[in-house]
Amino acid sequence: MNTERTKICEKRIKLAELKLSKILHKIDTLKVDSYFISRLDTSGCKTNNCIRGANKKHIFVVILVALAFACRWIYSESLLTGCFVQLPYDTKSLFRSPEDCSMCVGVTDVIRLTNTSAEEFELYAYSTQPVIVTDATDNWKAVEHFNFHFFANFYRSVKLGRRINECFYFSYKSGLMSLDDVFSMDEARANLSGDPWYVGWSTCYEEETRALRQYYARPYFLPPSAESDMLDWIFMGGPGQGAHMHVDSVRHMSWQAQIRGRKQWQLAPPPECLYSCRWISFTVEPGEILVVDTNRWYHQTSVLPGDMSITIGAEYD
Numbered sequence: 034m035n036t037e038r039t040k041i042c043e044k045r046i047k048l049a050e051l052k053l054s055k056i057l058h059k060i061d062t063l064k065v066d067s068y069f070i071s072r073l074d075t076s077g078c079k080t081n082n083c084i085r086g087a088n089k090k091h092i093f094v095v096i097l098v099a100l101a102f103a104c105r106w107i108y109s110e111s112l113l114t115g116c117f118v119q120l121p122y123d124t125k126s127l128f129r130s131p132e133d134c135s136m137c138v139g140v141t142d143v144i145r146l147t148n149t150s151a152e153e154f155e156l157y158a159y160s161t162q163p164v165i166v167t168d169a170t171d172n173w174k175a176v177e178h179f180n181f182h183f184f185a186n187f188y189r190s191v192k193l194g195r196r197i198n199e200c201f202y203f204s205y206k207s208g209l210m211s212l213d214d215v216f217s218m219d220e221a222r223a224n225l226s227g228d229p230w231y232v233g234w235s236t237c238y239e240e241e242t243r244a245l246r247q248y249y250a251r252p253y254f255l256p257p258s259a260e261s262d263m264l265d266w267i268f269m270g271g272p273g274q275g276a277h278m279h280v281d282s283v284r285h286m287s288w289q290a291q292i293r294g295r296k297q298w299q300l301a302p303p304p305e306c307l308y309s310c311r312w313i314s315f316t317v318e319p320g321e322i323l324v325v326d327t328n329r330w331y332h333q334t335s336v337l338p339g340d341m342s343i344t345i346g347a348e349y350d
């Protein structure tokens with residue numbers, strides 16, 4: 034009887050240790066201070082205590098992760114400037130809930146609309162069907178003005194005041210670790226004849242967003258009731274570059290206007306739907322606006338040969 038119990042106990046320990054080591058691996062990628070890791074006792078145990086020990090470890094890890102999330106939430110909601118553990122942006126997707134695959138069953142391509150209306154677009158505005166509106170940037174000053182030097186001058190000269198949101202910056206594989214690095218790169222690289230680069234960032238200050246919004250308008254097809262945050266997203270870079278496959282955890286649906294250059298998008302169903310849904314691939318041409326639920330579709334992008342790609346986008350509720 035006792036031997037049987039010990040066997041069951043040992044099996045459970047192994048299982049718990051396996052799970053724990055997976056969690057520790059995740060924690061490792063989150064760069065949790067090694068002091069905390071060293072406090073976790075992962076040694077084997079011989080009695081019933083070991084089960085309790087394993088549970089303690091799990092509880093500790095769960096509390097740690099919960100604290101990190103709570104801090105992340107407090108950080109974005111209340112403008113605190115430091116976190117106990119700063120989670121990398123992509124890690125939220127590790128903890129997302131499984132999708133209902135009806136989100137992607139039957140979605141096989143992007144739909145292109147021209148001369149649409151808010152009423153017609155309402156069908157898609159909050160759906161998982163990706164849509165491209167081909168004529169929504171027709172009178173935007175951005176089409177004429179936005180290029181690398183426009184943004185370099187803008188960020189050198191604009192006076193920015195109170196911070197209203199968390200600033201996001203994605204360096205991808207560029208090695209450019211901040212907007213300062215981007216706008217101080219040498220002319221050859223800026224003209225796409227040096228090392229390739231692609232970066233993305235969100236606006237961060239009300240004045241910055243307002244100043245940039247003088248160059249583009251709220252897309253005419255959005256439902257009248259849809260509102261945008263004071264935060265816009267810019268992605269810029271050269272051919273062959275783009276964003277790696279990921280899924281977002283932003284608050285709302287978003288649109289993205291292709292101001293210049295051509296960009297290929299690949300959308301992948303969430304892993305749990307890979308057997309019931311298809312990958313979708315399409316190109317967004319200059320002047321077009323893409324609307325896609327990037328919180329549900331995994332996505333990656335690649336700038337096509339030719340001009341530098343510059344996009345501007347925003348979330349809407």
Ligand SMILES: O=C(O)CCC(=O)C(=O)O
Pocket residue numbers: 233268275276281289327332334335344
């Ligand atoms: O436009 C891109 O290249 C990437 C956009 C993206 O990843 C996003 O909006 O989440």
